[in-house]
Amino acid sequence: MLLRPYQAGYVTRTLTDPSPEAARDLLESGLTADGLVTAFGRCVVDYEGRASSTLGPGDRHLMLKPDGTALVHTNAEQQPVNWQPPGGEHEINVEADRLVVESLQSSPDETLEVIFRSVTHAGAFSVADEAELRLTGTEADLKERILRTPELVESDFQPRATERQTAVGAIDIYGVDGDGRTVAIELKRRRVGPDAVGQLKRYVDALNRELHTDARVRGILVAPSITDRAHRLLAEEGLEFVALDPGS
């Protein structure tokens, strides 16, 4: 079946108002060929696993990926209304003249079942995608910025380690200030709330226990901004805040 000159990654097949069997065959062959497949129609969805859910009849878009991912989308919201994470297997069958898609996971044991009353579209898309996403403005960028220019935190700050381990987790940047006091820095790429203060507090407490020096460890939260409540909590705990963006 040579529809057009072969070009890697350019095979697309779709069916409109397919029979359940035709839809099944297309989805199966698409997944077997390591492609992404889709179906649209009226369906019910049941999920059982880490939690349980049921979803009554409605029109939804189903996407299956060869890595076991399943996504059920309606016409609103960014998040799928139901899903299955990658790692499992898809089973596509016709039962009582209805297309039935099951996505199965083990550890944790989870099943997602989509039963179609009607299918108005089925598609199979082979994907060639070598490109990698290049993302900037992350916490890692903020870290590099500080390591490059430590005085952005405060003059005479000297980083000594990153990801320094404590009994309760790793400290983003560990160093000493101009007076030789130990400093623990927690980085956030965006505005922080009370949770980030609690996180820094945990690390500072752990360091104070582990180092058992006289001088208390300083804790500095570095982020673009901080909420009022978090700032009050921070002050109460004797911690500090420095405003800094991940950019440039």
Added chain:
Amino acid sequence: MLLRPYQAGYVTRTLTDPSPEAARDLLESGLTADGLVTAFGRCVVDYEGRASSTLGPGDRHLMLKPDGTALVHTNAEQQPVNWQPPGGEHEINVEADRLVVESLQSSPDETLEVIFRSVTHAGAFSVADEAELRLTGTEADLKERILRTPELVESDFQPRATERQTAVGAIDIYGVDGDGRTVAIELKRRRVGPDAVGQLKRYVDALNRELHTDARVRGILVAPSITDRAHRLLAEEGLEFVALDPGS
């Protein structure tokens, strides 16, 4: 254009290897009719907003929703490689014979641009979906379970309030034990780590400050299970753990 007897929510139109103009028209009309639309083909993606990203040429599946959501999927992973949250607008154009989709958001200012070199599929799906998801096994279920049967936490525990406010956030369940001591309970629907211990600690500290009674407030973490490190931290802080599932 009456293709088949009208049935609400059953209108599906797709094109294979459409011209950029035909794809644009289909996507635009689908969105205008409050439908979900899709396109597949070789494209590059650029994002600028809370962070910045670029994605080189590759075959991807684009889904646009009438609420402004945009999702770019490859053939692996549950999460889209690029996206736009709901709330913005889509602009669909043909530039230099290429389909160009821009999804724009304000506050925060964000742009997602998908430029197709080729389009092998375009689809428009009208969606009728009245059903609501029914989900069980959530933290709310765990809360109700405890309020119904407080002795699951410990005999003679008496809940007095839920979501009781403190200066640092709300306590899931607030009550008293058999000795009349104040108890703060933090609930988690799944296995907990150090972050949950820190959260409970914050609330207990706040209560001890605010109540300034002689008797220390008890803090109990209720979850299906707890990691080793979190359990050690919990003990160090004088807090307690009770194993309990959200189920039944």
Added chain:
DNA sequence: AGTTGCATCTCGAGC
């Protein structure tokens, strides 16, 4: 609009 915390969070890195 801003804040806060849950989520079937997902994902990657480290162990």
Added chain:
DNA sequence: GCTCGAGGTGCAACT
């Protein structure tokens, strides 16, 4: 495999 924390987290509830 588990643990831990980041994420352009998304999302609802509440102020």
